[in-house]
Amino acid sequence: xxxxxxxxxxxxxxxxxxxxxxxxxxxxxxxxxxxxxxxxxxxxxxxxxxxxxxxxxxxxxxxxxxxxxxxxxxxxxxxxxxxxxxxxxxxxxxxxxxxxxxxxxxxxxxxxxxxxxxxxxxxxxxxxxxxxxxxxxxxxxxxxxxxxxxxxxxxxxxxxxxxxxxxxxxxxxxxxxxxxxxxxxxxxxxxxxxxxxxxxxxxxxxxxxxxxxxxxxxxxxxxxxxxxxxxxxxxxxxxxxxxxxxxxxxxxxxxxx
Numbered sequence: 699x700x701x702x703x704x705x706x707x708x709x710x711x712x713x714x715x716x717x718x719x720x721x722x723x724x725x726x727x728x729x730x731x732x733x734x735x736x737x738x739x740x741x742x743x744x745x746x747x748x749x750x751x752x753x754x755x756x757x758x759x760x761x762x763x764x765x766x767x768x769x770x771x772x773x774x775x776x777x778x779x780x781x782x783x784x785x786x787x788x789x790x791x792x793x794x795x796x797x798x799x800x801x802x803x804x805x806x807x808x809x810x811x812x813x814x815x816x817x818x819x820x821x822x823x824x825x826x827x828x829x830x831x832x833x834x835x836x837x838x839x840x841x842x843x844x845x846x847x848x849x850x851x852x853x854x855x856x857x858x859x860x861x862x863x864x865x866x867x868x869x870x871x872x873x874x875x876x877x878x879x880x881x882x883x884x885x886x887x888x889x890x891x892x893x894x895x896x897x898x899x900x901x902x903x904x905x906x907x908x909x910x911x912x913x914x915x916x917x918x919x920x921x922x923x924x925x926x927x928x929x930x931x932x933x934x935x936x937x938x939x940x941x942x943x944x945x946x947x948x949x950x951x952x953x954x955x
Contacts (some may be wrong), residue, residue, distance in 0.1 A: 700804055700841060700940050701728060703951070704869045705735035705759070705933040706876065706893035709904030710743040710924035713897030714750060716931050718757040720953055725758055728935055732804050734811060735896070735933075736845060736871040737762035737784070743904060743924045745770030748777045751784060761785060761800060763813045765847035765872055766820060768796075787815040787847060788833060789824040801839065807940040810839035814857075816848020816872075826853075827860055834864055841938050843867045851877070851891050858889040866938045866945055869893050874903035876932045880948045888945030894932025894952070901925025930954040 703724060708717055717735065724730060737759075741750045744767050751762055764786040768774065778784055778796040788798025799812035812833065814826040826846065834842075842865040848854050854870040861868060863885025870877070876894025883889050895904055902910035902925075909920045936948040 699946065700731045700807065700809070700938045702843065702867060702936045702938060703728065703730045703733045703933060704843075704845075704867070704893055704936070705733065705896055705931060707736045707739055707871050707874050707895045707904075708754070709739045709874070709895055709897035710741075712924055712926045712929055713895070713904070714740055714753055714757070716896050716929050716955060717754060717759065719955060720931050721758040724931075724951075724953065730935075732761075732802070732809060733759050734761045734763060734843065734845070735759045736765065736847070736893070738765040738767040738847070739904070741771050743922055745774065747771050747773045751781075755783065760802065761811050763811065763845040763847070763871070765813075766815060785811050785813045785845075787813045787823070789814055789826055789829040791824070799833070799837065804841075805940065807840040809841045809843065810837065811843045811845070813845045813847065816846065816850060816853045818848065818850035818853045820849055826857060830857070830861060840940050841866045841943055844869070846870050847872045849873065854891045858883060858887065862887045866943050867936050867948070869934060876950060876952065878950070880934055880950050882945050882948060886942070886944030888936045888938070888948040890934050890948065890950070893934050896931045896933070897929065898925030898927050899930045899932070899954075900927030928954065
């Protein structure tokens, strides 16, 4: 049995601090074998850099996944091809730096992590349904984990049922709002629409709340300032049978500093 901890979108320095302080204890408390975190917002709240990625790795994160803000810090182009523990969305166009999947060995079994972007309310990426279907025809592992970075809940739930029984775990990211639907689907796939976020949970999706309120009232752009109040970590814990690749149990997690 493999225990996977998936940490919801880590936002800015506060999110990294939360991971650094809480993850070692969580790994010990829940006997976590494999820790994944969505890291597309770890550098100042948007994008990632080599320094911030390495900080997450040193804190105990085994794999970082990405999303639509993957390239917002241009520095990422210079190092992403040199590491195997950062996974960017698979349905970016051909020739995009980095890899859309990664293979890892955990307790003698193979674990594959891949990443997809949704299309609803997002840019015109390749179809995540067709991309996943074609990809899984050529690649397999004992345990397969997907980070589906998408906006619309309907798109996320639909992909969950589309891939039920074909992958071990599907974790939705991007909205920074944890959903209450963590469950094992009929075919044995662990699923949650959104894992939530890690950082200042007292703001609006990780940003100071007064800035977002002002933005909605005035309809004018505002400077991005990460929230630091109520620092906490949101995510999911899943237990996966390494013999069958099926998820046995999945539950939500929320821990505060």
